[in-house]
Amino acid sequence: MSPYRLYLVTDDQQNLSTLIKVVEAAVAGGVTMVQVREKGDNIQSFINRAKAVKQVLQGTQxxxxxxxxxxxxxxxxxxGVHLGQSDMPVKLARKLIGSEKLLGLSIENDQQLLEANNLPLDYIGLSAIFATPTKTNIKKQWGIQGLEKAMQLSQFPIVAIGGINPTNLDHIIETGVDGVALVSAICHATSPQQAAADLLKQIQAATPHH
Structure with missing residues (x-):
């Protein structure tokens, strides 16, 4: 099973205790990967959040x-680390983190997609599939056809991100994409555990069998 299948991206607006509860519940529900975000410049706060989530994930794979x-x-x-286009250059990041850690990169247009093929990455995050309230500065909406085209052009596993929810999830999974990244659909659910479990069930049902 792909580790990217159900990829939780945390909501950086939620406080630490909420974040921990959400991650615990989401992991119990079956998320396969967790990315911690901190949008402010407070590096200590970021380290604290990351450490707290790391403890929750201890022993879960x-x-x-x-x-x-x-x-x-x-x-x-x-x-691992997930980089945006304006973050540290990928090759430099790879040097610093070594070959064992995962390295992902957000891809926002066709040119970046093709350039990424020559970079030492593990996966790419294709952003944004659909418009979303959490990202106000979207450069491009890939849509389903854009996602299918990207899968043909990229040599890396692709995680689809942006505006994904239970109503459009089937269409995305039917493309054969490696995974989906979700924020609101899990973080803002009444029960993140139930939300994650339901999403995983939906993903398994819609996954193409080759």
Whole structure:
């Protein structure tokens, strides 16, 4: 099973105790990967959040990915880093984190997609599939056809992100994509555990059998 299948991206607006509850519940529900985000510049707060989530994930086999910050990932010995296009260059990040850790990159257009093929990555995050309230500065909406095209052009596993929810999930999974990344559908659910379990069930049902 792909570790990218149900990829939880945490909501950086939620406080630490809420974050921990959400991650615990989501992991119990079956998320396969967790990325911690911290949008402010407070590096200590980011490290605290990352450490707290790392403790929750201890012994679960669910990888911890740090958004944007290679230094935080190294400080807490996370399983990997997810970079945006304006973050540290991929080759430099790879040098710093070594070959064992996972390295993901957000891809926002066709040119970036093709350039990524020459980079030392493990996966790419295709952003954004659909418009979403959490991202106000979307460069491009890939849509289902864009996602299918990207899968043909990229040599890496693809995680689809942006505006994904139970109503459009089937269409996305039917493309054969490696995984989906979700924020609101899990973080803002009444029961993140139930939400994750339901999403996973939906993903398994819609996954193409080759």
């Amino acid at each position: 669910v990888p911890l990915i740090i958004n944007d910050r290679v230094d935080v990932a190294l400080a807490v010995d996370a399983d």
